[in-house]
Amino acid sequence: MAAQEVQPSETIAKLKSESEALKTKLEEERAKLHDVELHQVAEKVDPLGQFVMKTRRTLKGHGNKVLCMDWCKDKRRIVSSSQDGKVIVWDAFTTNKEHAVTMPCTWVMACAYAPSGCAVACGGLDNKCSVYPLSLDKNENLAAKKKSVAMHTNYLSACSFTNSDMQILTSSGDGTCALWDVESGQLLQSFHGHAADVLCLDLAPSETGNTFVSGGCDKKANVWDMRSGQCIQSFETHESDINSVRYYPSGDAFASGSDDATCRLYDLRADREVAIYSKESIIFGASSVDFSLSGRLLFGGYNDYTINVWDVLKGTRVSILFGHENRVSTLRVSPDGTAFCSGSWDHTLRVWA
Amino acid sequence: MERVIVSMQDPDMGMKMRNQRLLITVIPHAMTGRDIVDWLIQKYTITEEEALHIGNFLVKYGYIYPLKEPRNLCLKQDETPYRFQTPYYWTSTRWPASELDYAIYLAKKNIRKQGELIEYEKECYNALHKRINHTWDFVVMQAREQLRASKQRRKADRIVLECQEQAYWLINRPPVSRYSDVMLYMWCLPLKNKLCMFVWVCSFVKYCEQYQDHDPIMQGCLPSNPWITDDIMYWNMNSETVTMPTKLRVERWSFSFMELLNDPLGRKELLTYLEKEFSAENLCFWQACEEVRHGEASKIAAKVDEVYKQFLAPGASRWVNIDSKTMEKTLEGIKHPHRFVLDDAQMHIYFLMKKDSYPRYLKSELYKNLLAKAIVPQETKKSVFPFMRRQRHSSPSPALVTQTAEDNGKAKPSAAKANAGTASQI
Numbered sequence: 160m161a162a163q164e165v166q167p168s169e170t171i172a173k174l175k176s177e178s179e180a181l182k183t184k185l186e187e188e189r190a191k192l193h194d195v196e197l198h199q200v201a202e203k204v205d206p207l208g209q210f211v212m213k214t215r216r217t218l219k220g221h222g223n224k225v226l227c228m229d230w231c232k233d234k235r236r237i238v239s240s241s242q243d244g245k246v247i248v249w250d251a252f253t254t255n256k257e258h259a260v261t262m263p264c265t266w267v268m269a270c271a272y273a274p275s276g277c278a279v280a281c282g283g284l285d286n287k288c289s290v291y292p293l294s295l296d297k298n299e300n301l302a303a304k305k306k307s308v309a310m311h312t313n314y315l316s317a318c319s320f321t322n323s324d325m326q327i328l329t330s331s332g333d334g335t336c337a338l339w340d341v342e343s344g345q346l347l348q349s350f351h352g353h354a355a356d357v358l359c360l361d362l363a364p365s366e367t368g369n370t371f372v373s374g375g376c377d378k379k380a381n382v383w384d385m386r387s388g389q390c391i392q393s394f395e396t397h398e399s400d401i402n403s404v405r406y407y408p409s410g411d412a413f414a415s416g417s418d419d420a421t422c423r424l425y426d427l428r429a430d431r432e433v434a435i436y437s438k439e440s441i442i443f444g445a446s447s448v449d450f451s452l453s454g455r456l457l458f459g460g461y462n463d464y465t466i467n468v469w470d471v472l473k474g475t476r477v478s479i480l481f482g483h484e485n486r487v488s489t490l491r492v493s494p495d496g497t498a499f500c501s502g503s504w505d506h507t508l509r510v511w512a
Numbered sequence: 513m514e515r516v517i518v519s520m521q522d523p524d525m526g527m528k529m530r531n532q533r534l535l536i537t538v539i540p541h542a543m544t545g546r547d548i549v550d551w552l553i554q555k556y557t558i559t560e561e562e563a564l565h566i567g568n569f570l571v572k573y574g575y576i577y578p579l580k581e582p583r584n585l586c587l588k589q590d591e592t593p594y595r596f597q598t599p600y601y602w603t604s605t606r607w608p609a610s611e612l613d614y615a616i617y618l619a620k621k622n623i624r625k626q627g628e629l630i631e632y633e634k635e636c637y638n639a640l641h642k643r644i645n646h647t648w649d650f651v652v653m654q655a656r657e658q659l660r661a662s663k664q665r666r667k668a669d670r671i672v673l674e675c676q677e678q679a680y681w682l683i684n685r686p687p688v689s690r691y692s693d694v695m696l697y698m699w700c701l702p703l704k705n706k707l708c709m710f711v712w713v714c715s716f717v718k719y720c721e722q723y724q725d726h727d728p729i730m731q732g733c734l735p736s737n738p739w740i741t742d743d744i745m746y747w748n749m750n751s752e753t754v755t756m757p758t759k760l761r762v763e764r765w766s767f768s769f770m771e772l773l774n775d776p777l778g779r780k781e782l783l784t785y786l787e788k789e790f791s792a793e794n795l796c797f798w799q800a801c802e803e804v805r806h807g808e809a810s811k812i813a814a815k816v817d818e819v820y821k822q823f824l825a826p827g828a829s830r831w832v833n834i835d836s837k838t839m840e841k842t843l844e845g846i847k848h849p850h851r852f853v854l855d856d857a858q859m860h861i862y863f864l865m866k867k868d869s870y871p872r873y874l875k876s877e878l879y880k881n882l883l884a885k886a887i888v889p890q891e892t893k894k895s896v897f898p899f900m901r902r903q904r905h906s907s908p909s910p911a912l913v914t915q916t917a918e919d920n921g922k923a924k925p926s927a928a929k930a931n932a933g934t935a936s937q938i
Binding site: 428433 | 709710720721727729730737739747770806906907911
C-alpha cells in the first residue's frame, strides 16, 4: 500500500474518519446481536407437562392489604406486612401467628426476615427501616426493642438483609438505595443513579457476593457494586415502572416484572435482554416475580388477581393460578423451593405447592 | 435494491434466464451482462449509462454475482454470465457473518487448493487461527465435511455454490488495508461477542437441566412435599445437623463450589477433608474473612487483628499461603482496617480452594463413600383416609433456640438446631 508516502497528519485524519465509520458499524453489529434469543436455543428442550399447583395454606389475619412478605431460612416461617401497619410473623406450615408488631405508620411496604431467624426488618411510609429482634416472651412488647436503622427522605419500598443480620440494603422512593450497619445505624454506602423512585431490589447469589440489582419508576434496572457504590450495568427496555426484580439462581441473569404487563429476563454477561414473558391476554402489570429452584419456572403475581407461571427457557406460559380476590402484591418462593407464597390486597397470603 | 431484484426475478415480467456456458459446464438460471442492462433499460425506461450504473451497484452489493472472474465485482455489458445471489446471502438479511463461518470458508479454501488464499485472506486465516484456537478442530472438521458434501453435488451446482459463497465473503470481508489491523480487531470484537452470546444463552438451558431433579415444584421431592402431605419428613431429613444426608443433597455439592460451601453439612465435610490434607486453615481463613465482611462495623478492627494474628502474621499458628504481592498489599491495608481490607486475600484463597481442593475432594474416598451411603428416601405412602389431615407439628422457632443458647452462656449460637429442642406447644 502507498501508506508510507502519505503525510502523517493526513494518515491520522484518515484513520480518524475510518474509525468513526467503524464505530457506527460496531453499533450496528451490536444491534444485530438480537438474533440469539433464549427460546430459539431452548427449542430442543423438552416441554413441560401439565402443572397442578394448589393453594395449600391460606393465612388470614391481616386487617388490610398485604404489601410484602419474606421467608425465614427455616423454610416454613414467614413475615408479612400490610397497609394497616401490622407486621406478622407466621409459622406458615401450621398457619399459627407467632409474633405481631404494630408499626407507628401505615403502608408497611417492605419487610425482611434476618438470616438467623432472630429478627425482622420493616418499613414504609415512615421513611425508615427498623429492625425488631424476635423474642418469644409473650409478654414482651416487641416494639420496645425496635432499632431504627435506615433513614431515607421518602418512603421505603424494599429492604433485604445481606449475608448476615448485621447489614441491611434498602431502596426508597427518594430514588436511592443504601447499605446500613444494623448495630450502629451507620450508612455504609449509598447508590445514586435512578432518576425516579426505586421500587425493588435483589441481592446477587454470586460467589463474590458483591452486587445487587434494583428496579425503579424510571423503567431502568441497575446493577450495582456494593463496595464502590457504582452502577456497573443498566438495562432499559421496559415500557413502564419496574415493580420487582429477582436474580436467576445461578446469578448470571435476573428477571423483572413491570406495569407494562411483561416480565423480562436480562443476561448480565451478554449485557442485554434475552427473553420477554408476555401474552396479549395479559394487560395488567406484574407486581412481583420469583424463580423456582432450578430457574426453569418464573412465577409472576399480577394486578389482575392472578399468578402466571412461565417457562423461562421457552418463553411460554405454563399455567395460570386463580384464587386471590384482589391484586397480588408480593410473591416469594421458599428457600428450599418446595412452595411459594403470595400476598394480596385481599388481606390474605396463600402458600402454593 | 431488493425491490429491483425481486421484480427482475419475476417469472412473467422478469429477466429471461437461460443456461449459460461457462467453459464446458452448463450453468442453469444464468444471464449475461448484456441481458441485465437491456432489461433495466426496458423496465425503467432509462438510458444505457444509467442501467449500467444501477447494474454495477447490484453486483457491488452482492445481489448478482459473476460466474467468471468472481473477484471483479462489476457489471460487464457483454456475454459474461451472471447469476442472482440467493436471498440467504443478501446483506440486508439479518444473517451474521460470523467469525466461525469465515474461518470455515478459509479453511475449506486452504484444504481444497493449498496456497490459493490470497494475501489478506492468509492474514485473516492466521489471525482467526490464533483467536479462536480452541474451536479450531471444529473449524477444520466442518470445512472437511462441507467439502465432502459439495463433492457429491453436480459440477454445475458446485460451481454456482462456490461462486455464491465467494461473492458473499468478498462483500462482507473486503480486503483490509495495512494500517487497519486495529480496525479489523474493532470489527471482530462484536463478532467474538456474538459467539460468546450463544454460549451464555445456552448456559441457562444447562443450569435448568442440571437442577431439574432438585426442584421440588417441578419434580416433586421425596419422601413428599410437606406442604402437600403435611408430613415434615422432608425437612427433617434435610436439616443442618442430620447424620446421614440424602443422595440428592450430596450430589448437589458436586455442581459448584458455592453449593458445597452454602450447605453447612457440606462445609463440615470439606473441613474434615482439608484437615486430612493439612490445609484446613484455608477454609477457616475464608470463613473469618466472611465474618469481617458481613459483621458489625464496630467489631471490624478487632476481627481483622484476630485474623492477622491467626493466619497472616509470620509464624502464625494457621498461616495461609498467599502470593507475596497480595500478602504485601493486605498487610499494608491492615494498618488501617476496613470492611474490605481482606477481600483480595480472601479471593485468592477462595479460588485456590475452588481450583485445587474442591475437585480433589469430589474425587476423594470421603466424598464417594458419603455419596454411596447417602439416603434415597422412600415415597410417603398415601394415607388410607385421604380426607384425614395429618397433625401439623410446629417446630422450635429459630429465635427460641438462639435465646436458650444465649441464656446458657454459649459462645456462638447457631441457627435452628432442629434436633435439639423438642416440639413446642402447638
